Amino acid sequence: MRPGRSLRFRLILGAGLMLVAFMAGVGIAVQRAHADSSRSERYARLQSTVYLLLAAAELDRDGALVMPAGFPEPRLSLPASGLYASINNAARSETWTSPSAVGQQPPFQGGVAVGQWRYDEVRGGNRGFLAVTYSVRWEAGSRSAPLVLSVLEDTADFRREVAVFERALWAWLGGAGLVLLLAQTLLLEWGLAPLRRVAREIRRIEEGEQAEVEGRYPDEIAALTGNLNTLIKQERDRQTRYREALSFLAHSLKTPLAVLRTALNEPATLPATVQQQVQRMDDIVQHQLGRGAAGGASRVAP
Numbered sequence: 001m002r003p004g005r006s007l008r009f010r011l012i013l014g015a016g017l018m019l020v021a022f023m024a025g026v027g028i029a030v031q032r033a034h035a036d037s038s039r040s041e042r043y044a045r046l047q048s049t050v051y052l053l054l055a056a057a058e059l060d061r062d063g064a065l066v067m068p069a070g071f072p073e074p075r076l077s078l079p080a081s082g083l084y085a086s087i088n089n090a091a092r093s094e095t096w097t098s099p100s101a102v103g104q105q106p107p108f109q110g111g112v113a114v115g116q117w118r119y120d121e122v123r124g125g126n127r128g129f130l131a132v133t134y135s136v137r138w139e140a141g142s143r144s145a146p147l148v149l150s151v152l153e154d155t156a157d158f159r160r161e162v163a164v165f166e167r168a169l170w171a172w173l174g175g176a177g178l179v180l181l182l183a184q185t186l187l188l189e190w191g192l193a194p195l196r197r198v199a200r201e202i203r204r205i206e207e208g209e210q211a212e213v214e215g216r217y218p219d220e221i222a223a224l225t226g227n228l229n230t231l232i233k234q235e236r237d238r239q240t241r242y243r244e245a246l247s248f249l250a251h252s253l254k255t256p257l258a259v260l261r262t263a264l265n266e267p268a269t270l271p272a273t274v275q276q277q278v279q280r281m282d283d284i285v286q287h288q289l290g291r292g293a294a295g296g297a298s299r300v301a302p
Contacts, residue, residue, distance in 0.1 A: 008192055015184045023177045030169060035162050039130065042158055043119050046132035046151045049073055053085055053151070054136070059143045065089045067096050076100050082154035084108070091145045108150040109133040121155070128155040194221050205232065252284045 052073060058066040065087060075081035076098040084106040085098040097108075107124035112135040120131040129152040138147045194217045204210045212232050213225040256277040263273035 007195075008188065011188050011192075012185055015188070016181055019177055019181055019184065023173050027170060027173045031166055034165050034169075038158065038161060038165075042130055042153060043132055046130060046153055047117070047134075049076075049083070049085065049151045050132060050134050050149050053087060053149055054138070054147075057087065057138060057147065059138065059145055061143075062092075063089075063143050063145050064092055065094060065096055065145065065147070071098075080104060082157065084152045086150050088148040088150075089145050090148065106152045107131075108152065110148050110150065112148060114146065122152075124152075128159075129153060130155055130158065194218055198225060202228070249285060253281055256281045256284075 052071065053067075056068050056071065060066050067087070070077055073083070075083040076085055078100055079102045081100045083098075084101040084104065086101070086106075086108040087096045088108075088110060089095070105124060107122050107129065109118065109120060109122065109131050110133065112118050112133045114135045114137055116135060118131075118133040120133070122129050122131050131150060131152045133148065133150045135146070135148045138145050197215055198213065198217065198221060201210065201213045201215060205212065212229045215225070216222075217225055259273060259277050263270050263277075266273075
C-alpha cells in the first residue's frame, strides 16, 4: 500500500504537522514573552539606578552638580563593568559620568522633556545597550538645575540570558513534542485497530476460513460490518439459486434431448420434431433463468 493512500499515514502526518505548527507557535510566543519580561525587568533595575543617582545628587552654592565618590551599586564605580551613568546639568553645560565609563564611550541619551521617562535599545560602536533616560528640574534648597539622567547597561548579559532560556525552551518543547507525537501515534493505532480487524476478517472470508464478519465493533463500524454480512448472505443466496436453476435446467433438458435422439431415426418427422423441441428447450431455459434471477430481493441497488 502506497503511503499516500494509507489512512494511518495521512492521520499521523496530519497530526504531526499540526503538532509541529502548535509547538512552534507556542515556542515563539513564550520566547517573545520571556524576552519582553526580561527586558522590562532590566529597564526597571535601570530606573532604580536613576532614582539612586537622584538621591545622591547635590548642588553646591553655584548650582554645580556634586556627586559622591561611591555608590551602593558597585558596578557604577567599576570601570568597563557594563553599567554606565551620566547626568547632564544644562544650566552650567556640565556632564557628570560614572567612574565605570572611564575609557568607554557609552551612547548616553538626552532630549527628554522634564518629568518624562524614555526607554531605548541603542548601539554604541559594536555593542548594544539598554538605555533609560529621565529629565527633572532638581532643587536643593534655593538652588535648582535641569538635570538629564541617562543610565545604560550592556546587552551582552541580557542576550546571554535570553539565549540560555531559548535553548532550554526549545529543548523542552522538542522533547514534549516527541512524546506527544508518540502518544498520538499510539492513540491512532488504537483507534484504527477495529478497521484492521475488519480487514483481517474479510481476508478470512475470501479464503473461505469463515462465513461472515463475526467480531463486535464500535458503532461507527458496526453498520459497515452489518451491511457486509447482508451482501455476503445475498451473494450466497444468489449463487445457491443459480446452482439450483442450472440443476433444474439440466434435468428439464434431458427429455427434449431424448426426443431429438429418437427423431433422428424418423427423417419424415424430424423437422417438425426439432422445431417443437427447440421451442420447448428455449421456454425451459427462459423459465429457469428468470426463476434464478427473481429468487430474492436485493437490499443494494445495482
